Amino acid sequence: MIGYVLRRLVALVLTLLAAALVIFLVLEVLPGDPAAVTLGLNASPEALNALHAEMGLDKPASLRFLLWLRGLATGDLGLSYTYRVPVAQLIAERMAVTLPLAVLAILLAILIGMPLGVLAASRRGKITDAGVMAFAQAGLAIPNFWFGLLLVLVFAVGLGWLPANGFPGWQAGIGMALKSLAMPALALALPQAAIIARVTRSAMLDTLQEDFVRTARAKGLSEGVTMRRHALRNALIPVVTILGLQFSVLIAGAIIIENVFALPGLGRLVFQAIAQHDLIVVKGLVMLFAGLAILINFAVELLYGLIDPRLRQA
Amino acid sequence: MMTTRRELLAGVGLAAVATQMPAVAFAQTKDSVTIGMTLEPPTLDPTSGAAQAIREVTLQNIFEGLVKMDRTGRVQPCLAESWELAPDTITYRFKLRQDVKFHDDTPFTAEQVKFSFERAVAPDSTNAQRQLFTPIAEITTPDPATVVIKLKQPTASFLYGLTWGDAVIVAPASAANNKTNPVGTGPFKFARWNRGDRLELARFDGYWGEKPSLAKATFRFMSDPQAQVTALQAGDVDANTNLSAPEAVAQLKADPKLTVTIGRTEGETVLATNNAKPPFDNLKVRQAIAHALDRKTIALGVYGFDVQLIGSHFSPLHPAYIDLTGTYPYDPEKAKALLKEAGFPNGFNCTLKLPPPSYARRAGEIVAELLAQVGIKASIEPLEFPQWLERVFRNKDYDLSIIAHTEPLDIDIYARDDYYFQYRNPAFKALIAKISGTLDEGERNELYKQAQRMLAQDAVNGFLFILPKITVAKANLEGMWTDWPLPVTPLAELRWR
Numbered sequence: 162m163i164g165y166v167l168r169r170l171v172a173l174v175l176t177l178l179a180a181a182l183v184i185f186l187v188l189e190v191l192p193g194d195p196a197a198v199t200l201g202l203n204a205s206p207e208a209l210n211a212l213h214a215e216m217g218l219d220k221p222a223s224l225r226f227l228l229w230l231r232g233l234a235t236g237d238l239g240l241s242y243t244y245r246v247p248v249a250q251l252i253a254e255r256m257a258v259t260l261p262l263a264v265l266a267i268l269l270a271i272l273i274g275m276p277l278g279v280l281a282a283s284r285r286g287k288i289t290d291a292g293v294m295a296f297a298q299a300g301l302a303i304p305n306f307w308f309g310l311l312l313v314l315v316f317a318v319g320l321g322w323l324p325a326n327g328f329p330g331w332q333a334g335i336g337m338a339l340k341s342l343a344m345p346a347l348a349l350a351l352p353q354a355a356i357i358a359r360v361t362r363s364a365m366l367d368t369l370q371e372d373f374v375r376t377a378r379a380k381g382l383s384e385g386v387t388m389r390r391h392a393l394r395n396a397l398i399p400v401v402t403i404l405g406l407q408f409s410v411l412i413a414g415a416i417i418i419e420n421v422f423a424l425p426g427l428g429r430l431v432f433q434a435i436a437q438h439d440l441i442v443v444k445g446l447v448m449l450f451a452g453l454a455i456l457i458n459f460a461v462e463l464l465y466g467l468i469d470p471r472l473r474q475a
Numbered sequence: 476m477m478t479t480r481r482e483l484l485a486g487v488g489l490a491a492v493a494t495q496m497p498a499v500a501f502a503q504t505k506d507s508v509t510i511g512m513t514l515e516p517p518t519l520d521p522t523s524g525a526a527q528a529i530r531e532v533t534l535q536n537i538f539e540g541l542v543k544m545d546r547t548g549r550v551q552p553c554l555a556e557s558w559e560l561a562p563d564t565i566t567y568r569f570k571l572r573q574d575v576k577f578h579d580d581t582p583f584t585a586e587q588v589k590f591s592f593e594r595a596v597a598p599d600s601t602n603a604q605r606q607l608f609t610p611i612a613e614i615t616t617p618d619p620a621t622v623v624i625k626l627k628q629p630t631a632s633f634l635y636g637l638t639w640g641d642a643v644i645v646a647p648a649s650a651a652n653n654k655t656n657p658v659g660t661g662p663f664k665f666a667r668w669n670r671g672d673r674l675e676l677a678r679f680d681g682y683w684g685e686k687p688s689l690a691k692a693t694f695r696f697m698s699d700p701q702a703q704v705t706a707l708q709a710g711d712v713d714a715n716t717n718l719s720a721p722e723a724v725a726q727l728k729a730d731p732k733l734t735v736t737i738g739r740t741e742g743e744t745v746l747a748t749n750n751a752k753p754p755f756d757n758l759k760v761r762q763a764i765a766h767a768l769d770r771k772t773i774a775l776g777v778y779g780f781d782v783q784l785i786g787s788h789f790s791p792l793h794p795a796y797i798d799l800t801g802t803y804p805y806d807p808e809k810a811k812a813l814l815k816e817a818g819f820p821n822g823f824n825c826t827l828k829l830p831p832p833s834y835a836r837r838a839g840e841i842v843a844e845l846l847a848q849v850g851i852k853a854s855i856e857p858l859e860f861p862q863w864l865e866r867v868f869r870n871k872d873y874d875l876s877i878i879a880h881t882e883p884l885d886i887d888i889y890a891r892d893d894y895y896f897q898y899r900n901p902a903f904k905a906l907i908a909k910i911s912g913t914l915d916e917g918e919r920n921e922l923y924k925q926a927q928r929m930l931a932q933d934a935v936n937g938f939l940f941i942l943p944k945i946t947v948a949k950a951n952l953e954g955m956w957t958d959w960p961l962p963v964t965p966l967a968e969l970r971w972r
Contacts, residue, residue: 193861194869199517200603201525202868203882212601243517244670245654254670310701317709325709326702327695330669423697423706425671433671433698436831437517438861 173455180451181233184444185226193438194218195242216242229444238445243437248445251430258328258342259419259426263411265346267404270353275400277354278361279393283384285366293358300355305414306421309348313422316344326423345422349414353407360403364396371395397468405461409454505971507691508952510964511703511712513719515696516674518654519665521640522595525603527881527962530640531716532674532694535965537578538643538659541569541588541622542634546968548792548960550634554583554644554660555622558634564914565612565626567633573620575683578664581646585616591644592624604882607636629912631919632884638961639883662687662967672696676966688970700833707733707947714948714955716964719833721778727947738944738957739783741790742879744834746842746937749873751897759817761934765803766810767849768842774940777837783941787927788886790941792960795920799931799938810849822850825874829855830863835877838939842877868895879942883961886926887911889935898935 196212197204213219217239220228232239238248281293317325328341368374369392377387416428423429427446434442516528521538535543541555552558555569575583592614595602602608610630615623626633636642649658657665662684663676674694678687695712697703700720706712707727718724728735746768754760770784783791786799814822829839836857843853853875858866867873873895880888889898890907906926913919931938944959954968 191862192865193859194865195861197864197869198861199524199526200601202880202888203525203604203606203885205605207598208601208603208605211599214599215601245518246670251670258671310705313705313709317711318705321709325705325711326697326699327706327711328669328672330672420699421702423672423695423699423702425669429671429698433515436860438859 274357
């Protein structure tokens, strides 16, 4: 078991190293000079040279790669070319928006999607089922940024209940912060809820055919208990798999939603950093996303174990 | 004492009135403002970066220069009370205000002026407009309230340049930290910056000038055009300095709570042309392009309303501006004839490299179509800004491009060696040198007119339009600048009515 974990760990480190090399090389060959972006059209060659030195761009690429790797190992991601503050600090600030947004969205998606899926499965072929499926179709078909705009028009412009966009920061109070995150989280959650509803429904339908469900019913358990304790629990595996996959999709979807709602999250940071050629931030972020994807996969595997005791022994 | 039911009710009524009173009073004396902007400043130091957003939030708010530009484009006293130019025409003597303090209580003296300007030309300086300071030969400070600046040669635009963000006065102790914690002499001081979302400034109580009406100001950054519109409609922001959703102008104009003004900037938008690369080195080809460009259609297609059209590289905000849009009027037949004369009876193929701003991308589509109508097949190549800077601006690897040149009074870029237009005209260079040495304003303006004509006649670039400034503000907010002779938003000039 320990040998297996160690082998996995070595593979993980090698994967990260390979990712680091690829990311560095790809960004290296991209044309463009961060100093020129900062100093604009009237920049003198002297000023450009001075800024190159300040940014550390006067060193050879191989040395910069090694310095970057050393920084990665120690958590020092360097200084942003445009903002001139530590990249790690920037990412931490933005994480405080994107992570709660994504968690909120996934919770909303589960809260909306799973009950709908169970409901549809239990009323298979009836009007309720058709209604849920229609909702799922619509939820998938509607682009989330458009849905977001619609929410803004109703709740911010029309009713004036919520701020149209922006994020006052957590220091403004949890209530204020949550108010700002409500609409973007809902916009992000809608397509996820639709996916979860569909997956839950079909997984439930599969398990409802199983012998143990018939046995449960036969031994006189109520329909609710049968559904909850036997059918739903066994239907959860595909749902959790999808959730794990969707979490990465959520982070990607956040790029668009964060722009629509002018939220200072990671997605917006990626967008800005690429547009301004702040490559050191892009490098740090792409590494972070790669790391996150690996972590989420790991978390999903752990959840399998929790749901299905048979997998714990394996 | 017994309280009757009626008295009790009256008391409740009074309490209700009392709780409403402060709310009413508050609405009348609102002393804060929230202003929407498209781009976030990368740092807060206008002396080490070219980004316009830095100037927009800091210049005349946090930082001040010896002189400042007013909303009509005139140079006004600021930290310098007055100045005089010696008869030798190269020695400026500035008399400084003596009641000025920096936000950290450091007194303002002549030494800081000397420090700021010498810092801007130092070998390790990252000032984006170093050329403003290179004419300086020597700076002396005979007493704390006097600065004497001696130039190498007469430089007409010297004072004008001192109004720019690159020439603000900073203090030696705080200068290095201005990027994240700016300390200036302006009417507002830095309060907090939530990167990616908002920047908060607070009134500086030790300010030397008139006390601003607002106690607090917040700049909010929204790159998404639709987000800017909804924030205005929902009342989340009180104003937007330059809306990037021209398609929403009609809708916002119809809202009685808002006022919308279309102003002008110093942003000459041009179809940049590689004058050194065949066939664009042929004047007839460039004239043909000029005749093919229907500016009115292009501007209308980009904005949906009329904006200022130009026929040369000069802003109508300057008194020397002349209308040269008639030099080569829209005439596709003439364009075809000129192409035939130039040896291209069937036109030719070329590329049109477009940077990201939406005005460039939208104008590009229309320009390509107009060029196609006279036989020039321009294939559009969209580029990210860093790539545009590298390939088009630095390496001159382009045929045509569209970009707005937003620096004020920048006609001299056509006289620069190796500039990306590759317009190499000794006569124009001589003219610009003469302008720089001509201190009489009337005479200088005549020379500026000559320069405009020369560029128009040589059809160096396709001259299209001036970037508009779309200002939206709540109807009871006064003092927003309509035009942008310099991209600033002085908060001290804002007040609620």
